[in-house]
Every structure is written in C-alpha cells, then in structure tokens.
Amino acid sequence: MTASAPARAAALREALATRVVVADGAMGTMLQAQDPSLQDFQQLEGCNEILNVTRPDIVRSVHAEYFAVGVDCVETNTFGANFAALGEYDIPERVFELSEAGARLAREVADEFTASSGRQRWVLGSMGPGTKLPTLGHAPYMTLRDAYQQNAEGMIAGGADALLVETTQDLLQTKAAVLGARRALEATGADLPVICSVTVETTGTMLLGSEIGAALTALEPLGIDLIGLNCATGPAEMSEHLRYLARHARVPLSCMPNAGLPVLGKDGAHYPLSPSELADAQETFVGEYGLSLVGGCCGTTPEHLRQVVERVRGMVPGERDPRPEPGAASLYQSVPFRQDTSYLAIGERTNANGSKKFREAML
Template sequence: MKKFLDLLKEKIVVFDGAMGTNLMAQNLTIDDFGGANFENCSENLIYTRPDAVINVHRAFLEVGSDVIETNTFGGNTVVLQEFGIADKAYDVNFKAAQMAKNIAGDFSTNEKPRFVAGSLGPGTKLPTLGHISFLELKENYREQVRGLYDGGVDLFIVETCQDILQTKAALAAIFEFFEKQRVKIPVIAQVTIETFGTMLNGTEISAALTALEPFPIDVIGMNCGTGPKQMTESIKYLCENSPLPVSVLPNAGLPEVKDGAMFYDETPESFTKQVLHFAQDFGANIVGGCCGTTPEHLRLVVEQVERLSPKQRNANLVPSASSIFIQQPYMQDNSFLIVGERVNASGSKKMRDLLEREDWDGLVSLAKEQEREGAHILDVNVDFVGRNGEKDMHELVSRLVTNVKIPLMLDSTEWQKMEAGLQHAGGKCVLNSTNYEDGEERYLKVLELAKEYGAAVVVGTIDEEGMARTAEGKLKIAHRAYKQATEFGFEGHDIFFDPLALPISTGIEEDRRNAAETVESIKQIRAELPEANIILGVSNVSFGLNPAARVVLNSIFLHECVEAGMNSAIVNASKILPLNRFNEHEVEVALDLIYDRRKFAKENDTDVCTYDPLGEFTTMFQGKTAQSMKVDVSNLSTEEKLKHHIIDGEKIGLEDNLKLALEKYPALEIVNDILLDGMKVVGDLFGSGQMQLPFVLQSAEVMKTAVKF
C-alpha cells in the first residue's frame, strides 16, 4: 500500500473537515461530554461518546477524504490540565489515534489508501508572551506525541499555530521522540493567519516560512482563522516561495451568529471553487477544511480535485533570518546586511552599564535605537565577567522578541547562553559563533544547537592552531567548515563565514597585512563558496586609533570588503560614514594603510621606511574628534546648505535654513529645485556604492521633515 508522501507526489491529497462543528451538529449535551467540568472538552468524548467521534470520521471517509485527523486538537497536557485529566494525556491520544486508525482501515484499499494524521493543536498558552516557557511547553507535548505514535498515526499535523515559538516547541517534542525511538513519520506544520493579515503575535507569512523551513518538516501550510477568500495572498506566497509541499485547510468562511447558532457563509460550491483555485493555479498539494466545513463541503472538493495532478512549482525561497514579525533577507538590495553591534557587552560600555544595573527597559531602548539607525539584524551579547550570562540572556531576549521587529543574532563564546536566547525566539536567529579553536566537538555542538532550533550560524576562521591570518589559511578553514556543515544538513545560505578583521593599528609587523589578507580572503571565499554569506566585525580593524580616525578607517575598510564580496557586517551604523564625506587624501592614506603600501629605500644595505601610512593616518587625525568630521557648510549659500542637509542626513539647523529660504522662494520651488536636487545626489551616491542604505534612510527622513515643515 502507498505511503503518504508517495501519494502526495501523485495527486492532490484531500484532508477531512471540521471535528468540532460536526460534533456539535449531533446535538451533544453537557452530560455527553462527561458533565459540567468537561464542557467543550471534545477529547473526553473518547471515553463518554466514542460513537460521536466515529460518526465524524466515518462521514468524511464516506465522501472520499484521503486523510482524517484525530480528535486530539486539545490533547496536550496544558489543555487537559484545565479539565483535570492531564494524567490521561497518553491514553487520550493513544485511544483517539487507535479509533481513527481502525475506522480508516475499514475504508482503505490499495487503490485508495486512507491515512490518519495525529492532530497537535496550539494549546491555550503563548510562550512568546511568557504564558509558559518553551521547555515547559515542549514537555507538555511529549505524552501527546508518544500516545499518537503508539496509537498508529501515519503522520503528525501541528496545526492552527498562532505563535511560532509554540510551533517550534511542538516540533521539538516530535523530533526528539523520533531521535530517541529511531523512527520517522511525515510531519506537517500549519500556521493560522488572522483577518488582519498576520498570525496572532504579528507574524507575517514570509516570517513564518523563514522560521519553519529549516526544520525537517515535510509539508508547510495554513488552516483556520479565516475562509479561503482571506487566505488567498498568503497561500499564493507559500506556493511561490516554499520548497516544501503546501497545505491549505480554510474555514467555511468567517463565522457569525444567526438565530443563536454559529453560521459560516461559504457553501460547498463557493468553498470548493476557491480551494480548487489554490490547487490548480497556485500549486497547493493538500486541501481540506477547518471550522464550519461539513462532509458536503469535502464531498465536492474530492469530486473536483480528482481530475487534477499536482502542479509543478518553481519555488523561490529567499534565504533569510526572521523575527516573530518580519523576514529579513540575507542579501539586501543595494546594501549589505547591517548587524547592529551596540547591544553587545563585549564592545559597548553603555550596554555593560545598563546590564550591570539590570535596566532591561534601557537595553530594549538601546536595541530600538539600533533598529532606527538602520540595522537589519541585532547582535545580542551578554558576556560580562561576574554575571550569570544564561539568566541575563533569558531576561533580555524575552523582552527583545516582542519589542524589536528585526531578527536577532545571539552572540556568545558559550553555547549555553545562545540556547537560553533561542528558547525565547520564535523567529529564525543567527548564532555567532562557532569555530575549531577547541576542536571539532564544540564546532559541531553549535551546529547541533542551530539545527535543533532552526537557526543559521556564523563560523569564525579559527582552527586548532589559532586565528588564521593569511587569506590562504582563512579559505582552508572555510572549506573545512562548509563541508562539515553541509554534511550536517545545513544549506549553504545559512552559513556565515567571519574571516576576522584584526587590528592594523598596532605598528607590529605581523599585523600590517591583517586587513589586506582579510579582503583577499573575502574574494576567495565568495568565488569558491558562493552560496555562503560573509560577515565581519568591521570596527576591530581600527582598534586603538582615536575616534575620528576610526570612523574614517572603518568606513573605507567596510567599502573595500563589500566590493570584495562581503554581504554582511557587524557595525554601529551611526559610526560609519559614506565615502563622499571624506577628502581624496584621507581615502588614499586609508587605502594605503589597509593594503600596507609602505615605501622603503635602501640605506647602508638596510631597508628604511620612507612612507608609513599608519604614521601618516595617525598624524592626520591628531586632535580631531568624530564630531569634527562633519562638513563645514558655514560659508555656503542657504540653497547649498539645504542640499547638504539632505545629502548628509543632518536635521540640526534645518528649520532655520528653511525659514531663510522661504523668504526668497515659494515652498513648492524649495522642494522641487533645492531639496529634490539633494535627493538626486543621494540617489547617485547610492547607485555608485558610495553611500549605504542607512545613510539613504537618514537623508529620506530629513527630506520628509523638510517637506512637512
């Protein structure tokens, strides 16, 4: 007899419809449920009215459904505890699975096999909002998973997911069971997109796909929440972007109460027409129904989809990280992926001070500031001597996930701290980092952690001999790590290589080529491992220089690395400037320093340095502050000052100059002839790579302020 996944390749598979709706249609009384304590506990009907559950299963099998779901939507111990029967979790699920399997067996033939999906619902507590911890929720799914499997289900369906972290907890319980028992059956994960266009916690469908795709699930889809009409755009997105088969089980429309009863507005005909559209035009592989759908709805669906073959889809998965809100592509249009570095105790004094005071609100504000400055991902590091890092990570990440829209990069030398953060993050994080310094065991431990929680990983070019300093050494480690990671099950796009930016500011001979070797290694890694990402903590290159010199060197080094093929950097966006802000001599000397273009002359058979860019660069910025790097516009005309406000993203003095301009020109003329001219320069700089996205956003914000004025 065919297996479920084989059937999925051959036809559009049809699931059953609503369990609850069709139980209530049998006019069950409170006594049927087992008394007042069990009102609406359909799982208890396994004991009190098993015939009512069998009636629903049989009705959907009779109309031709390929798969029926067990009556275990609320069968985890969290829900059963509310009815005082948590101790029966295994038995409830075992009996429900056995019952469904027996009746499915009565209808199953070689020509038309029938299957049973073990239903795992969301429960009543959202871990992202702190109602229950990730580990507690995972524990509460364990007995349900064991009972359903032992009862004979053919597959698991984690459905009606309203919180991605809850989905991950259920999947963690399933995959842990598979590993311990050395078994495997198919797994479906389905999210619920509400009428307002996201999951209950605000998760967009793209973010949900990004968060769930790394897990070894077999199907991803949607159910409940709305009718098919409201699901159209989300299902279209999944079918266009998911490399996995897609399922769609809508409600029979949006419910309303009529004459004291729940009414759904989709008739079998209107429901089927839309579901058929999902399969025929979008390429949905599984269709079925949720709340309000009856055997009559599914009878027509079965009749109509029988004539269809699965549509070939050319899914275009966007390699990304995600928060519980949004997807963040690794490859940014006309920019690099900016990882904000200020919520990092290793490099930010302000962060350390806030952490020491346990000012969690202050830390959240610091994170939001990074987001406003243009960071795409937020680096989070709580490594601080004398503190409990795991506790700090729990405290901080539990707040960040609901207050910051961008994804997180969990940064630590200790995997236990990264795991503490992962237990709060419903989105797809990046782990920073792993390497071979302590041998393969630790390298693989972080890979294992990333795989378990569905994260991407940063790999530093460090091996048992220490940090690789040459391009050749960095590339060799990258090849070794890439081979092991892909064999471990990672996609190339979920691997970030950090070829390490080491200081070139020490004057020590062995440090002179640190930057040049890093730039060369970026070129080689990009050429030989094109699917991987390349990331750097850019500011390390200028360690020890004064703040003004650091801004210039960091900005120019960043530009060189991006030109070489780096697509991500850990930076403080406010401490990076576009190249147009520097004069030619500053750029020239910085490049000489980066590529170690010292000049030597022979004196008494000895090479004597006649030009040292490090000395030149240091002298150039002696006594200067980062603030003094601003362009002096005091002698410019009002018109030119306004253009510089736009180009430099500078709001200070903007209103005064606008008032002066309004004395000479109409408002519309100022916008069209002066301000837009400034934006044109911004566009040209952006297009030529001299200005990065955060600065464009700053300019746009100044433009918006000026127009509003």
C-alpha cells in the first residue's frame, strides 16, 4: 500500500532534517539518447515535455535508471513546462497537462521502487526558468507567476512530493516561480516543501549580476524550505557561494552541480568530472557546509549518482551555526542593516535635470 501524499511529504521533510537525501542527475541528455522521433515530439522538436504524453516509456526508463542506483528522489520531466518555454512552441495552454503527466509518470515509477525496496522514494516537481527574464522586460511578471501556478498545480495533481524551483537566473523570475508554487499549494490545500535552487555563473554572480547574498535576502522571506545551487558550473566553482549560504541561511541547503565545466572537443562539448570526483565533492560539501540535499545537473549520469549515493549513505548534514544578517537587497547585492557611526541611507538615484515634472516636485 502506497503512502498518502501528506505522509510522503512529512517523511521527506523528516529525511531532509535528519540525513542526506540524494536526488537524480541530468534528464534531457538521457531522453535524447533514446533518439525520439519528430513524431514523438508532435513536430515540436526538442520539447522534451511532450514525451510525457507521447513516449511515457522513455521518460519512465530514465526515472527507473536513477532509482535503480539508489537515489531517494527523481525530478519530473517538466523543466520546460512553463509559459516562456512552451510559448516558444506556441503551446502555452498545455502547461497544466504536461506538468501533471510528468509528475504522474515519476510518481508511478517512485511507487514501484518504494514497493519493491521497502524504502520510500520521492518525486521533486521541476520548475525551470523558461526563456523570458521579467527584469529585462521579456515577459510580464504576473503572466509568468500565474503560469508557474498552473505548472505547480499540475505537478501537485500528478503526485509530486516537493516543488523544486531550479536553475534560476533572474531574481524576479525566481520570485514569480516561488510565489506561483505557494499560490498553487494554497489553492489545492497541499502542504509540500518548496525548494529553490539558483544558478551562479563562472562570473561569481547570477546571469543578471545578482550576488548570492542578494538571492538569499530576497528569497528566504518567501517561505522556501531549502535554498541551494545548481547548473552553470561544477562543484569547485560553487564552494565559495555554498560557504556564504552555510554561514547565513536559516533554511537547509542543497547542491546539484554539473559534471564540471564543459570542454569543447571534436565531437562537441563534454563534461570532464568523473563520478568519483563528483562523489568526493559532495561528501566534502555535506561535511563542510551541512548540505541536506545533493544531486547532479548537466553531464551527470546514473553512474555519477550511484557513487554519490555510496559515498553519502548514512551521513548526516554537517553542523552549521548560521548567523542570519538582516538586510535589504537590490537586484545585485544585499545591504545589511548595520550601522557604524554614520547614518544609513536607503534611496534611489534621481535625475532632476532629465524630468521637468520631477524637478518641480522636488522644488
């Protein structure tokens, strides 16, 4: 008999609080490796979410490969099931349908492995960034938020155990996804963890220039259950940012790096980090930064995750003594509410020369 949705969510929260939980690795490359046809994509080549409906066998097989190596949870094949990404294929009205289908497939495979192993397996509902950055005016914030709510409601209906807002590059887009997820939970009466994973580039900031401190200050008050990093880089480049989160975040931490930085070769890009190197890094991070959730992103395979599972099995997150620093954040950085001998000015640069109305108002 399978556990109820509230019981699964409670068990996941308990696991995250008491041990290291392991998620899966890359999804898109494993789907593409099975060479789906243009017909499988309903003529929308590259729209992996369509495969939830047309080729459930392919999607199930990827989930099964990861569960077979011992991971605790898999992500749904819904990374692009949002307004921006499906809008590129002119099918934004299918957000709920494809989200529900993706979660249902993962739920079925998770339940099969739970029944056969006697160990609870979970489903993380993947909410990707899409292709529109609201800070740059690519799409209205409200439109994105409402579509993320549909995305989340679909995955809740399909049986997801948590909602994972991941690979975020614009803090306004991140906020749209997190609040869309929270509105979905409220609308459905569900009580699932909300995990938020930002992407910090090799430049040391998110794509639009946000420092990790700005992300923490902006996102933690939205009621997220975990915060962490995924994509863009390998573990080596994430260490400094994880250290910051470990020192300041009130909530537990996650880390899902790529298998290193991509290296261009004659056959295209490949990711150089070996399974044992990823396992080494995650074991170190668990001890040093107290990670509760680990996994992999681009370039990671079931073998990568098998070695991570072996390495962190039985580990508990390392001790953390976070010192949260109250502050306010712009898009770019967090400014702590800390005064020395000077006064603290919070304001906006104004231009009295460029606007006659503003100059008159000032006068």
